[in-house]
Amino acid sequence: MxxxxxxxxxxxxxxxxxxxxxxxxxxxxxxxxxxxxxxxxxxxxxxxxxxxxxxxxxxxxxxxxxxxxxxxxxxxxxxxxxxxxxxxxxxxxxxxxxxxxxxxxxxxxxxxxxxxxxxxxxxxxxxxxxxxxxxxxxxxxxxxxxxxxxxxxxxxxxxxxxxxPSWPSISGLDDFSGKLMHSARWDWSYDFSGKRVAIIGNGASAVQIIPELAKSASHLSIYQRTPNWVIPRMDLAVHPIQQALLHYVPPVRWCKRAIMMYIREMTHSAFVDSNSLLSKQTHKQATDAMKSQLADKPELWETLTPNYAIGCKRILISDDFYPALNKEHVELNTTPIAKVTETGIETEDGDTREFDLIVVATGFRTVxxxxxxxxxxxxxxxxxxxxxxxxxxxxxxxxxxxxxxxxxxxxxxxxxxxxxxxxxxxxxxxxxxxxxxxxxxxxxxxxxxxxxxxxxxxxxxxxxxxxxxxxxxxxxxxxxxxxxxxxxxxxxxxxxxxxxxxxxxxxxxxxxxxxxxxxxxxxxxxxxxIGRVKEESPVSNTTLVLGALGVAAVVGSYVNGRRRR
Structure with a gap:
């Protein structure tokens, strides 16, 4: 050999x-x-x-x-x-x-x-x-x-x-003559502006897609099988000053990561133990956010409230899903789909809608x-x-x-x-x-x-x-x-x-x-x-001091620069 x-x-x-x-x-x-x-x-x-x-x-x-x-x-x-x-x-x-x-x-x-x-x-x-x-x-x-x-x-x-990707077993899906795509196989050559669009599913991918489609589609129908728990995202831009601190003063970055790691670990019970106080608080937070963002559509509150423990399914986070449902050209349909026709979707109550685009957001073959x-x-x-x-x-x-x-x-x-x-x-x-x-x-x-x-x-x-x-x-x-x-x-x-x-x-x-x-x-x-990466604990006092000094130095430099202008 x-x-x-x-x-x-x-x-x-x-x-x-x-x-x-x-x-x-x-x-x-x-x-x-x-x-x-x-x-x-x-x-x-x-x-x-x-x-x-x-x-x-x-x-x-x-x-x-x-x-x-x-x-x-x-x-x-x-x-x-x-x-x-x-x-x-x-x-x-x-x-x-x-x-x-x-x-x-x-x-x-x-x-x-x-x-x-x-x-x-x-x-x-x-x-x-x-x-x-x-x-x-x-x-x-x-x-x-x-x-x-x-x-x-x-x-x-x-x-x-x-x-x-997991495709749903819906009769007639292959017969649709319009545009059909799975969320995990998106075709960006297709322009959905001004189109009549249907989205099947309301999970993690769907709640991100729906607000974007709602911005320019002429009509958007969401076919929901079961509701999901949605909590506020509270997303923010990271200011250039913070980016500079995180880059040039590593202790600041390590500290931020450690704190966020610690917070995430602390939320474990909210999504795993339905009897925990944190789970009940998260339940209330999700419900209050939905009602406040859909204040004009109370008829949807019950339809969008799950009957299962928060955490049983993947928790969805979004700041713009519920506001998208408030738009006049967006509708939520909870009647089961009977079949897909050549031109659209027919539900079990006999209602038929025509669409230019059907988006299948039904997840993956996970098991x-x-x-x-x-x-x-x-x-x-x-x-x-x-x-x-x-x-x-x-x-x-x-x-x-x-x-x-x-x-x-x-x-x-x-x-x-x-x-x-x-x-x-x-x-x-x-x-x-x-x-x-x-x-x-x-x-x-x-x-x-x-x-x-x-x-x-x-x-x-x-x-x-x-x-x-x-x-x-x-x-x-x-x-x-x-x-x-x-x-x-x-x-x-x-x-x-x-x-x-x-x-x-x-x-x-x-x-x-x-x-x-x-x-x-x-x-x-x-x-x-073989050890492990330890990031969940608060950083050492030395790191905090270095981080604080770094923050002071960068902020001072920024302020002085502004004064010279």
């Missing part, structure tokens, strides 16, 4: 061999790649991206009004904090620009193969490696080859939970993790069989019977109260430690396989499901993308981010089946402490 060099990136001669393969070039995939370079000192990896740009969901979702529902101060990597966000809740284009900039800074583009979709992955029990089948698209790329096989020692899924990729682990067992009763993973990152496999933003790691990036960084740090063990074995010309023990995975999942049944997510009065049709919650984490980070701050080798090189030695290892 030729000598292996983990620092050498994959080139032409070894195009079909890579130590690590990452599926997806979104926030998760890029974070994993950066950790491989920084923590594992491994550059022998490939990122397979089915799209033509980095960004993941922030490249896919380009609809009008698309923005983050987490404070911008928390929506960047801890090791690459962005100081010049223009708003407290940044828009899609600004987030995508940040992600591209990070990919450029860390030299990740040379590792990415765009227009490359993973179709299947099979574990080779004999050679202890994955065989990944890749489909190639794109007008030019597909001229070289349409499919190829890629071998790797470690496979990491970074496809996320919000990547495959089908990794869809439509087919994965086969030990002894050819499919992940479909592993997850026949619902997706589950060891602390959300590794899966039974899938050796040398990891996930980012996997089962039961979604949040309702804080930034998912805080979870992703913990997962990436954890997986990089496991990859490191495999890389060290490969350097010696040996193969190592790590698989979470089935009994451990199931025990942890049983405990997790018991906790989840006592949360707002389990309210039987709502069906959300957090859970399956049978009520099992497969997407959400019931506790705080800090608790999750603590759970992943150790690699407990005894929880894994180990095969290959140094197997016995690894089995007997004590848990390896």
């Amino acid at each position: 030729a000598e292996f060099n983990a620092a050498r990136r994959v080139g032409n001669l070894d195009f079909t061999r890579s130590t690590v393969v990452i599926i997806g070039a979104g926030i998760s995939g890029l974070c994993m790649a950066i950790d491989l370079i920084r923590r594992t000192k491994c550059s022998n990896f490939v990122i397979l991206e089915k799209g033509s740009q980095v960004g993941g969901t922030w490249n896919d979702n380009k609809y009008p009004g698309c923005a983050c529902d987490v404070w911008s101060s928390l929506y960047s990597y801890s090791f690459e904090q962005k100081s010049d966000w223009t708003r407290e809740y940044p828009g899609q284009e600004e987030i995508l620009a940040y992600i591209i900039k990070v990919a450029e800074k860390y030299g990740l583009f040379k590792h990415i193969r765009f227009n490359s979709a993973v179709q299947e992955a099979r574990w080779d029990d004999t050679n202890r490696r994955w065989n990944v089948k890749v489909g190639v698209s794109g007008a030019k790329d597909s001229q070289y080859l349409e499919t190829y096989d890629l071998e790797t020692e470690f496979l990491i899924s970074a496809v996320g939970q919000l990547n495959a 089908e993790f990794m869809y439509p990729i087919e994965v086969y682990g030990k002894n050819g067992r499919s992940v479909a069989d592993v997850w026949k009763d619902g997706a589950m993973a060891y602390r959300g990152v590794t899966v039974e019977d899938l050796p040398n496999f990891g996930m980012l933003y996997g089962p039961n790691t979604n949040l309702g109260h804080n930034s998912i990036i805080l979870m992703i960084e913990a997962q990436s740090r954890y997986l990089s430690e496991m990859v490191g063990a495999v890389v060290r074995s490969k350097t010696r010309g040996e193969a190592l396989a790590l698989t979470p023990k089935t009994d451990v995975v199931r025990r942890l999942n049983d405990t997790l499901q018991e906790q989840l049944q006592n949360t707002s997510f389990a309210d039987v009065n709502c069906q959300s993308w957090y859970k399956q049709a049978d009520g099992r919650i497969t997407n959400n984490w019931p506790n705080t981010v800090v608790q999750y980070q603590k759970d992943l701050s150790y690699v407990t080798w005894a929880d894994y089946e180990v095969e290959g090189a140094d197997a016995e030695q690894i089995r007997q290892r004590k848990p390896t402490y």
